[in-house]
Amino acid sequence: MGQPFEPPSAGDGIESVELKSALEERYLRYALSTIMHRALPDARDGLKPVHRRILYGMRLLRLDPNTPHKKCAKIVGDVMGDFHPHGDQAIYDALVRLSQDFAQRYPLVDGQGNFGNIDGDGPAAYRYTEARLTEVARLILDGFDEDTVDFRPSYNGEKEEPSVLPAAFPNLLANGIQGIAVGMATSIPPHNAAELCDAALYLIAHPQATSPQLNTFVQGPDFPTGGILIDSAESITEAYRTGRGSFRVRARWAKEDLGRGTWNIVVTEIPYGIPKGRLIEKMAELLQEKKLPLLADVRDESAEDVRVVLEPRSRSVDPVILMESLFRLTELEARIPLNMNVLVGGLVPKVIGLAEVLREWLDHRRVVLQRRSRHRLGQIERRLEILGGLLIVYLDLDEVIRIIREEDEPKAALMARFELTELQANAILDTRLRSLRRLEEMELKREFEALTQEKEGIEALLGSEPAQWKTVTQQIRAVKKAFGPETRLGKRRTTLQNPPDTAGIDFTAALVEREPVTVIVSAKGWVRALKGHVADLSGVAFKGDDSLKIAFPSETTAKILLLASNGKVYTLEAAKLPGGRGFGDPVRLMVDFEDGTEVVAALPYRPESRLLIAGTDGRGFLAPADALVANTRKGKGILGLDGDATAALLVPAGEGDHVAVCSADKLLLVFPLGELPELARGKGVRLQRCRQTSLVDACVFRLSDGLPWRDSAGQARLANPQVLEKWMGHRAEAGSLMTRSFPKFERFGS
The missing domain is CATH 2.120.10.90 (DNA gyrase/topoisomerase IV, subunit A, C-terminal)
Known part of the structure; x- marks a missing residue:
């Protein structure tokens, strides 16, 4: 027999905790960590912590747009060691996505090497690739070392990292972002930066503007892969007003004449987020399963640009009907979700609309301007104090030289003799003899006057809200000019169109290969479809004591009407009926039959x-x-x-x-x-x-x-x-x- 169990005493240093409360506390802590520090972006700079740390780490490595590239292994190692201890692959995956021009509307990283492609192929290992920042990333980082943002200790307390970046670029909406937290998620598609700047400028001029008003500037998402947005203006406006919704995006295609009445369809842009390799593979599978009867072949002739060739079954096929059938069955049409769930003020997760998102960014830009101005004002005041002391020295250079040569404590003597501050005395003592010439005095006076004038301007700026918004307006206009519609990067890629009117088209015939079948319904309500029109049904087998009740010829494109004994009529699609090799399936599996009802009659519609x-x-x-x-x-x-x-x-x-x-x-x-x-x-x-x-x-x-x-x-x-x-x-x-x-x-x- 073993010794009986005795609970540990309090003196053993063991504390008893209720399991329920312990689990609740730890899960809440995990959920908050996921929401705040991993999955949701900050509304101000549009970045998750991992992206912010990558950009900050690259800036510390001095990887500006005009500097040589550096190995991604070096970037990943520094970021992981100093700021983001969550694994090298997670950091590299985020770095790669920031550089992909088919994933980011305005890439933040300029990659050199194999960073993956639109086919869905992965990047090379980080020891083979190199990277540096882009001009967009430079704008997002611009001014972070001028006390424009708060810093917090890194995970081990050895270094500091910015809690948010200055973000002179509207990155949240321009590049979009996706994330899944605990109990909430975010999904923001990319937009056109010039349109966002126009909307922001209108919001500055009209602070009470609503999301529907701003929709006159922001037409809808602008995907890096282009495509055609086919949603109605009303649904787009409602999505931006509430911050929730979705967008239907179609591939861009054109009919290419080959002569003698023959033609192909060429797809040049595919929906955002769809790997081209997977798209073509799925289309080939549907083609093999005879679910695309209007299509004869699909070929990928892409080089640097997308070029997917679709060959019709015959020259008499209507290209619009062919494409509509493909849009229904394949990923040539995709639905992109919108869920603008972001950290407002960097603290509160909240779903907000277009106007609130832009207001968050604008308010942040104004705070950055104020902090930058105060930082510059402090530098100016420090320099003016030094200049004031130096100009005093030039009035009596001989006395200054005597004090420095003869006094045991020259700093204290200078401060007492000329009523200088410690900062001024230190500056005088650090001055080189070559700087004591007459010309240098004139330069100091000019610098003093210029800094005094700049100080007055900054003080006027800090004291006037309209002046601050005017400066923010000028900054946004500069961004718009750099990424305007006339630039290669800023030109809108996704166009808005109304889909063709297909109300009168029967797509059942287009989506199913037309073949003759014989529909059989048994006495116990089992249904199946034999291939071809079978006249002699004597050889058809049934399950147990079941028998033939109804049989009629039809086609795979037809609909079948079933009359039940309770007076209800049900509809089945002949193409979805089980084949004739077995006994079929019970009708009750296909429709919601009430108890006690049976099939009375069936015929083709x-x-x-x-x-x-x-x-x-x-x-x-x-x-x-x-x-x-x-x-x-x-x-x-x-x-x-x-x-x-x-x-x-x-x-x-x-x-x-x-x-x-x-x-x-x-x-x-x-x-x-x-x-x-x-x-x-x-x-x-x-x-x-x-x-x-x-x-x-x-x-x-x-x-x-x-x-x-x-x-x-x-x-x-x-x-x-x-x-x-x-x-x-x-x-x-x-x-x-x-x-x-x-x-x-x-x-x-x-």
């Missing part, structure tokens, strides 16, 4: 046709086929039923002028089709009086052609108009018995 629908109680009506098509799994309630009545039949009524109905006790009635109303839904009118029996079959036919019917042996028969005179009448009558004129009658139809 034909647009603009009419159908006759009726119940066992003998009531029914004519219905347009278009009104029966259901777009959801729940189907459409078409036939209203009373009591124990169930739906009995759904038959075509397109070509015919008379209706033949038959009850369970072999009573037949023929009446004109015009006696039936046409309804979209309802109980209808009485077709045949069925008091002690029920309606089982009906047929709409042309009287002059005769009534088609089949006997129990499956033989097709035809009753001519003379034979049918005995059963002619009007709807709602009981009808007459099928005598020897219909021997062994089984059902209507040829």
Whole structure:
């Protein structure tokens, strides 16, 4: 037997903590760390900590735009060792993305070597690549060493890092950013810098401007890979107003004539964030699976620019329909999310709109201006103090030289003799003899006057809010000029267009290869589609004691209408039916059947046709086929039923002028089709009086052609108009018995 367990005493230095509270505290700490220091960008400079540390580390290495590149291994090592202890690969991945011109609208890093490509290939290892900062990064860093931003200790306390960068460039919206934190995420697409500058200038002039007003300047995202934005102006405005939404982006394509009526489609720009290699691979898979019947081949002929060639199946294919089908099935159309969840003031995570984002940046630029001006003012005052002491010295140089030569404590003697500050006395003692010439005195006076004038200007600037906004305006205009629409980098790449009107196009035929099939529905509600039009179904096997109930020829592009016993009509797509190798699948897996219901009838949907629908109680009506098509799994309630009545039949009524109905006790009635109303839904009118029996079959036919019917042996028969005179009448009558004129009658139809 072991010793019994005894809880540790308090004197052992062990503290008991409730597990629930410990987990809550630690998870909250982890969530805050992820949100604040990893995943969400600062609204002011648009950077996550890892990006900020990379830029700051590269600035410390003096990797300015005009300096030689340095190995990325050196950059990654310094950043990891001094500021970001989260692994070298994470830092290098972030560095690589900052340099990719297909991922960043305005790259912050100028890379040299293999930094990946739009195909989705990864970069070379960091020992092979080199990098330096770009002009955009220089603007973002401009002034950080002039006390424009706060610094905080690095992770080990040995060094300091900036908590935010000065950001003379609207980086948050211009380059966009994505991040996933704990319980929240951010996704901001890239925008055009010149448009952002215009919106910011308007916001300075009109501080109460709203996001919809600023949308007149910011048309929408501007992706580095171009593309076409096809959202409506209303949805774009609403997305920027709330800070949440999405944008639909399509590839840019053009029809290329090859002569003699032949042509290809050439895609020159693909949606943002879609690797070209994956896009073409998925298209090839769909082509092999025969899900792109209008497309014959896809080829990648890209060099430095994107060039994807799409070859149509035939010259008669409509290029618009071909591309619309590709947009529906492939990543040639993508949805880019917008979720402007950022750290407001660097502290509070919040979803804000376009106006608030720009206001955060502008307020930060004003704070940077104020801090920079105060820093410069301090430098000027220090220099003026020194200059004041030096000018005093020039009034009596001989006395100054005597004090320095003869006094044991020359600094104290100078301070007492000329009433100097310690700073001034130190400056005099540090002055070289060669600087004591007359010309130098004149230079000091000129410098004193210039600095005095600059000091007055800075003090006036700090004392006037309008003057500060005027200076910020000038800075933003300079950025706009550097990245304006006339520059190569600043020209808008993503255009806005309305998609072509495709309302009248049936895309089912375009998205599915047209092939003949035979649809089979079993007595227990299992459905499948055999390839081809099969006339002899005697060899078709069924599961257990199941048997054939309905079979008809159709095509893979067709829709199938199913009538359930509860009066609802469901819609299936023939292309999605299981093949004929097995027993098929239960209809209940494809639609939401209510308990106790079963399939009563099934037939292919034909647009603009009419159908006759009726119940066992003998009531029914004519219905347009278009009104029966259901777009959801729940189907459409078409036939209203009373009591124990169930739906009995759904038959075509397109070509015919008379209706033949038959009850369970072999009573037949023929009446004109015009006696039936046409309804979209309802109980209808009485077709045949069925008091002690029920309606089982009906047929709409042309009287002059005769009534088609089949006997129990499956033989097709035809009753001519003379034979049918005995059963002619009007709807709602009981009808007459099928005598020897219909021997062994089984059902209507040829």
